[in-house]
Amino acid sequence: MKLQVNGAFHDVDVEPDMPLLWVLRDELNIKGPKFGCGAGLCGACTVIIDGQAVRSCQTFASDVTTDVRTIDGLAKGDTLHAVQQAWLDEQVAQCGYCQAGQIMNAVALLENNPNPTDADIDDAMSGNLCRCGTYPRIRAAIKRAAATKVEA
Amino acid sequence: MGRLATITRRTFLVGAAVVAGGAAFGYYKYQQPYANPLEGDLAEGESTFNPYVKIGTDDTITVIAPRAEMGQGVYTTLAALVAEELDVTLDQITIEHGPSSPAYFNEAGFRDGAPFAAFDRGFVADAVRSTLGVASKFLAIQMTGGSSSTIDAYDKMRHAGAVAREMLKAAAAEKLGVPAASLKTEAGQITDPASGKVLTYGEVALDAARRDPPSDVTLRDRSKWKILGRSQPRRDMPAKVTGAPVFGIDVDLPDMLYATVRMNPQPGGGMTRFDDSQAKSMRGVKKVIAIDSPYGKGIAVIADNTWRAFQAAQAVEIEWADGPGPRSSDDVSTLLDETLATDDFFSLRTIGDPDVAFADAPREKIVEAVYDAPFLSHAPLEPMNATARVKDGVLDIWAPNQVPTVMKMVGGRITGFEDAQINVHTTFLGGGFGRRLEPDFSDYAVRIAMETDGRPVKVTWTREEDVSHGPYRPIARGRYRAVMDDNGLPKALVGSVASPSVIAGMVSRIMPGITPAGPDNTLVHGAFDQPYGIPNYRIDGYKLPLKGIEVASWRSVGNSYNGFMHESFIDELAHAGGKDPLSFRRELMKDYPAALAVLDKLEEISGWNTPLPEGKARGMAFTLSFGTWVGEVVQVADVDGSVRIEKVWCVADPGQVIDPKNFEAQMMSGIIFGLSAGINQKITFADGAVEQSNFHDFDAMRMSQCPQIDVAILENSDHMSGAGEPGLPPVMPALANAIFALNGKRVRRMPLNEEIDFV
Ligand code: FES
Ligand code: FES
Numbered sequence: 001m002k003l004q005v006n007g008a009f010h011d012v013d014v015e016p017d018m019p020l021l022w023v024l025r026d027e028l029n030i031k032g033p034k035f036g037c038g039a040g041l042c043g044a045c046t047v048i049i050d051g052q053a054v055r056s057c058q059t060f061a062s063d064v065t066t067d068v069r070t071i072d073g074l075a076k077g078d079t080l081h082a083v084q085q086a087w088l089d090e091q092v093a094q095c096g097y098c099q100a101g102q103i104m105n106a107v108a109l110l111e112n113n114p115n116p117t118d119a120d121i122d123d124a125m126s127g128n129l130c131r132c133g134t135y136p137r138i139r140a141a142i143k144r145a146a147a148t149k150v151e152a
Numbered sequence: 153m154g155r156l157a158t159i160t161r162r163t164f165l166v167g168a169a170v171v172a173g174g175a176a177f178g179y180y181k182y183q184q185p186y187a188n189p190l191e192g193d194l195a196e197g198e199s200t201f202n203p204y205v206k207i208g209t210d211d212t213i214t215v216i217a218p219r220a221e222m223g224q225g226v227y228t229t230l231a232a233l234v235a236e237e238l239d240v241t242l243d244q245i246t247i248e249h250g251p252s253s254p255a256y257f258n259e260a261g262f263r264d265g266a267p268f269a270a271f272d273r274g275f276v277a278d279a280v281r282s283t284l285g286v287a288s289k290f291l292a293i294q295m296t297g298g299s300s301s302t303i304d305a306y307d308k309m310r311h312a313g314a315v316a317r318e319m320l321k322a323a324a325a326e327k328l329g330v331p332a333a334s335l336k337t338e339a340g341q342i343t344d345p346a347s348g349k350v351l352t353y354g355e356v357a358l359d360a361a362r363r364d365p366p367s368d369v370t371l372r373d374r375s376k377w378k379i380l381g382r383s384q385p386r387r388d389m390p391a392k393v394t395g396a397p398v399f400g401i402d403v404d405l406p407d408m409l410y411a412t413v414r415m416n417p418q419p420g421g422g423m424t425r426f427d428d429s430q431a432k433s434m435r436g437v438k439k440v441i442a443i444d445s446p447y448g449k450g451i452a453v454i455a456d457n458t459w460r461a462f463q464a465a466q467a468v469e470i471e472w473a474d475g476p477g478p479r480s481s482d483d484v485s486t487l488l489d490e491t492l493a494t495d496d497f498f499s500l501r502t503i504g505d506p507d508v509a510f511a512d513a514p515r516e517k518i519v520e521a522v523y524d525a526p527f528l529s530h531a532p533l534e535p536m537n538a539t540a541r542v543k544d545g546v547l548d549i550w551a552p553n554q555v556p557t558v559m560k561m562v563g564g565r566i567t568g569f570e571d572a573q574i575n576v577h578t579t580f581l582g583g584g585f586g587r588r589l590e591p592d593f594s595d596y597a598v599r600i601a602m603e604t605d606g607r608p609v610k611v612t613w614t615r616e617e618d619v620s621h622g623p624y625r626p627i628a629r630g631r632y633r634a635v636m637d638d639n640g641l642p643k644a645l646v647g648s649v650a651s652p653s654v655i656a657g658m659v660s661r662i663m664p665g666i667t668p669a670g671p672d673n674t675l676v677h678g679a680f681d682q683p684y685g686i687p688n689y690r691i692d693g694y695k696l697p698l699k700g701i702e703v704a705s706w707r708s709v710g711n712s713y714n715g716f717m718h719e720s721f722i723d724e725l726a727h728a729g730g731k732d733p734l735s736f737r738r739e740l741m742k743d744y745p746a747a748l749a750v751l752d753k754l755e756e757i758s759g760w761n762t763p764l765p766e767g768k769a770r771g772m773a774f775t776l777s778f779g780t781w782v783g784e785v786v787q788v789a790d791v792d793g794s795v796r797i798e799k800v801w802c803v804a805d806p807g808q809v810i811d812p813k814n815f816e817a818q819m820m821s822g823i824i825f826g827l828s829a830g831i832n833q834k835i836t837f838a839d840g841a842v843e844q845s846n847f848h849d850f851d852a853m854r855m856s857q858c859p860q861i862d863v864a865i866l867e868n869s870d871h872m873s874g875a876g877e878p879g880l881p882p883v884m885p886a887l888a889n890a891i892f893a894l895n896g897k898r899v900r901r902m903p904l905n906e907e908i909d910f911v
Contacts, residue, residue: 014457015435022459026410031402032395034582036533037615038462041847044533071395080393087393091385091813094821095223096392097399097533097582122856129847131533131583132223133824135858137817 001062005030006073012061020064021045021056032071032100036129043128046101046108053108055127071100074107083107086145094132102128106142115146186292189253190216199361201316203255204234204309207361211354213240213340216250219258219305220296220554221388222532222584223821224876225814228387230305232810236379237313237372239337240353247387252556252576254292260304261295262288267500267673269681270779270873271744296554297589297705299778299874302810306872307371314369316360323360324351383813388580398580400552403539405608411600412461412612413443414468415450417620417841420700421475423449431467436460440468441603446664447592448621452600458612474840477700481836487696488629491650497692498671500680504688509644513635517643519728520633521721524901525713526834528625529850530706534582535618536593540601541608542567547574548608549598552581554588558662562591566598585825586705590623591661619850620842623661624835625706626652626696630679630717635688640729641739644688647721649714651675652698654705661702678711678775678881679718683744684737691718701837707825708877711777715881716830716888716902719773723889724898733772733889734760746869747774750783750803753864758785758801768798771890775881779873781805781866784823786859786886788894795891796911797827797859802879807869815875816863822879823861828852830884832905857911 003010005028012027019038024030024047033056036044040058047056048069056068074081080088083106093099102125109116109124116124121142130138190200197209206214215238217230231247250256262284268277317337324342325332328349336343342351374381391398416423428440428451436456443450451468455461478484510518538551540563547563556576563574581588597611628651635644653672660667671693673680680691691714706712726736734755741747751774755761758770767790774783787799802819809815832851836843844850884902891908892898899907 018457018459022457026457026459029404031397031404034399034533035401035458035535035612037847039615039846039848041851042533075394084393088385088389091383091389091817093223093386093389093392094225094817095221095533095581095583096388099392100395103393103395126854126856129533129852129854131531131585131825131828131852133821133828133853133858134817135824135853135855136820136861138855 003061003064004067006070007067014061016062017060019057020047020059020061020068023061024056024070030070030072034097034100036098041129042098043105044098044101046104046128048104048108051108051111053105069104071104074103081107082148083110083141083145086141086148089144090137090141092134092137092141094134098128098130102130102138106138106145109142110146110149114149116142186253186255189251189255193251199357201319201361202312202365203253204312205238205316207353207357209354209357211340211352212246213244213353214246214248217247218250218256218294219301220578220581220584220588221249222296222554222581222588224818225386225811226296226301228384229302229811229814230309231387232379232384233305233309234313236377237310238317240340242379242384242387244340249578252294252560252578254294254557256294257288257292258295258300258304259285259288261298261300262291264298264300264778265673267671269501270776270871271683292557293555294557295589296584297586299876299878303872303874310371311369314371315365318366318369319360319363320353320356322363323356327351327356380810383811386814399534399582400539400550400579401534401537401582401612403550403579403610405539405541407607408539409438409454409604409607409609410456410458410461410612411452411454411609412458412465412614413450413452413596413617414465414470415443415448415617415621416472416475418472418475419477419622419702421449421840422473423451424471424473426451426471427469431464434460434464434467437464439603440464441600443596443599445592445595445599447595447661452596452611454600454604454609462614475700477698477840478837479840480838484627484698484837487698488627488650491694491696492629492631492648494694497648497694499690499692500671500673500676502690503686504644506644506646506688506690509635509688510633510646513644517636518633519636519725521724521900523630523632523717523720525628525716526836526902527627527701528706528829528833529619529835529844530585530587531619531850531852532581532583532585532587535615536613537611538594538597539608539610540597541606542598542601543606545569545573547598548577549575549594550577550579551594551597552579552588553594554581554584558591559594561662562595563598566595566602585707586709589658589705615847616845620845623657623702623704625712626654626703628713630714632717632721634721634725636725636728640731642686642725645686647679647691647718648694649676649679649691649717650694650696651710651713652696652703654703654709656695657703658705674710676714677709678714678777681776682718683747683776684740685743686740707822708777708880711775711877711881712826715773715775715777716884719775719882719885720888720900723771723773723885723892737774746781746805747776749866749868750774750781750805753803753866754783754785754801757803757862757864760785769890769893771886771888771893773882773885773889775878777878777881779806779869779871780875780878781869782878782882784882784886786883786890788887788890790894791911794909794911795894797857797887800859800861800883802861802863803866804863804878805866805869806873806875806878808867808872809865812865815865818875819863819879820861822877823883824853824858826880826883827887830887830902830904831857831910832903834903
């Protein structure tokens with residue numbers, strides 16, 4: 001089957017029920033999406049498909065027909081995406097393991113809702129677990145990213 | 153291993169280990185440094201000055217930060233210690249974890265094992281601490297834990313930077329024909345102010361590294377610091393916001409295979425037989441093998457893709473043998489009661505004569521309460537994993553781990569290899585919390601790598617495998633009693649705490665076959681060592697004789713349950729005495745200025761004395777742990793009968809803070825980790841196996857539940873102390889106390905959602 005990831009096409013030969021997460025990680029060596037639970041409970045594996053944040057551990061690769069955006073393709077060369085820059089500015093990450101998923105989820109949120117309220121942020125982000133407790137700084141970073149985008 | 157076993161038997165359980173001074177080990181040997189592990193592995197043009205500094209002729213400056221980066225920012229903070237004295241900027245250096253080596257033993261982590269309260273700086277307490285410090289060098293365990301990394305490195309790594317700087321200056325002085333003292337160093341350059349000549353570190357590194365290190369460098373005074381004491385951008389941040397493959401689970405090697413394990417869900421249970429006929433025929437499956445390790449019995453599937461290994465592991469039919477442990481959580485509960493009914497306990501600190509105080513007390517002056525805390529999984533977000541390769545007589549282990557020297561030991565035991573044939577590569581850790589001090593994930597990976605004909609194999613556990621197998625934070629039950637005086641203050645307090653011994657468990661897992669006896673201070677940490685001036689005061693520890701279920705260090709160890717019990721009880725006493733919980737503590741802590749300052753600040757920032765509207769309430773707690781004095785206030789609100797956690801205020805005094813922004817992050821992290829456990833986490837047993845399996849039944853706090861958190865830092869305490877754990881212990885009791893203030897319901901059992909609904 002053909003799979004488009006961050007604009008590039010790949011030929012993959014996998015079972016139809018192999019989750020996208022494992023096609024990305026083990027077949028294509030795209031390591032941004034992380035494995036946390038394999039059950040749609042933690043959000044570490046979040047990617048964006050069709051403008052929506054999607055849990056790649058719960059998505060069959062064979063069901064994907066459009067481009068898959070992962071954190072690996074988010075920055076443009078050396079220029080970080082506004083959300084990544086906000087994450088840097090707020091010094092969000094601790095262990096960092098959840099952050100690829102958090103950032104992709106936040107990117108999808110802001111693309112769909114450029115000025116989220118606190119409640120919107122909580123709603124959108126609550127599927128993304130962080131065991132290190134970086135939530136206060138994630139909130140701050142999302143607000144900062146929203147503000148930069150508005151200015152720009 | 154022989155040496156380690158002997159010393160450990162004598163000293164690991166330090167309650168029983170007051171070995172005299174350095175004598176037991178030989179002071180002379182203690183003075184000898186370990187060899188510099190960087191010597192053998194230098195790149196072209198690179199020289200090393202000590203185990204922490206390498207400089208290349210091309211001006212690459214590498215600093216070794218030999219502790220696990222598991223989110224606490226140690227990678228940046230340790231490098232900053234060297235950079236401050238070496239006169240380089242943080243962004244001009246390369247930071248590496250470095251090899252696994254005894255040279256990186258952790259002394260501070262062991263000193264803290266002394267069975268004394270942090271405020272006890274008396275002769276005996278300090279003598280035991282220094283003995284343990286000496287012992288640590290002989291045990292030579294490179295360990296990240298006990299909130300000890302920065303304290304351990306504080307002098308060592310600044311010293312390493314200063315020594316290298318002086319050697320560089322001496323070489324430059326010779327080259328320029330001027331006295332070294334006249335030279336200035338900054339940002340990796342040496343300047344001669346008289347001539348204006350400039351040399352880079354790289355230009356003199358080769359000469360400099362050949363010189364004898366000076367024996368008399370003086371470390372700079374705080375007032376001269378340029379890097380330390382200020383918040384620095386974390387050097388691991390760019391990798392972590394770009395999804396870079398920095399974790400153990402991201403390891404990728406040529407020709408690598410993928411595997412997973414499925415171990416007996418009954419702790420300590422064996423495997424009678426397995427049938428892999430279906431699994432073996434599944435796509436990509438290379439091999440199914442039996443795993444017979446001291447840490448578990450079961451099977452491993454080796455495949456060409458992790459998911460295929462997961463699928464095939466489920467397809468193996470296995471007949472398990474029952475484990476030796478309790479069949480159900482009720483059985484554990486019975487054992488807790490039976491243990492508390494014995495008189496087999498240890499007490500590390502007795503003030504006055506509590507027994508007499510109780511014997512004389514009128515019934516109505518006695519307050520009693522029993523508290524419970526469950527088993528807990530660590531559940532770091534990166535599931536357990538390790539990659540191993542056994543090839544040409546060399547074992548390589550790539551593992552996100554907190555204790556590389558132990559990983560090496562485990563690898564040696566399985567392969568029969570000597571230390572020199574084993575390399576441990578420590579990656580970044582997707583969370584540790586104590587779980588990655590354990591040898592099991594590396595042990596399994598090495599066993600599997602013995603079966604792959606020299607090909608590397610990455611072994612990833614499912615989340616289900618992680619949650620349903622220990623080692624766990626131990627279960628605990630505490631029976632507290634106090635006698636109140638006529639002024640509403642406690643005249644006597646005795647706490648009896650039963651819990652399985654974490655230290656005994658950890659020692660026997662590192663060295664199977666050794667079962668340490670004697671007291672375990674961690675069992676009573678957070679209770680016996682608190683700064684309360686109660687005239688008759690004692691905490692008794694009861695080691696629960698639990699079979700099968702393994703227990704481990706879990707962020708803040710004993711403080712995590714004792715903090716809850718002790719501080720809930722103090723709150724109950726304040727109410728029994730008709731006093732405000734904060735003023736009550738102030739009266740009892742009057743001899744401890746650091747504690748009083750924390751209380752004052754907490755009162756101020758939380759607006760403790762400002763009344764709240766109907767339906768809102770505050771609770772507070774205080775725990776001194778890992779030497780750090782921490783007070784926290786939690787504010788809760790009633791939302792249609794459910795409780796919302798609105799705000800948390802935290803005041804912490806660690807004596808001295810190297811990086812304030814990072815310290816704040818650690819406090820928040822501890823608070824959220826504690827609240828996660830406090831509101832809904834527990835591991836329970838039925839039919840001899842764990843009932844929980846993934847984040848649906850072992851969840852953690854979510855963003856929508858996360859309160860606003862304010863942290864204030866004080867620096868009054870006279871000893872520098874830790875950051876990774878001390879934020880956690882007070883938050884659970886502060887929450888329980890807030891709930892009591894909100895609705896009069898005293899919840900004495902964690903997790904609190906067994907009795908309270910949270911939003
Ligand atoms: S790994 Fe996909 S949601 Fe957890
Ligand atoms: S930063 Fe560690 S899990 Fe979120």
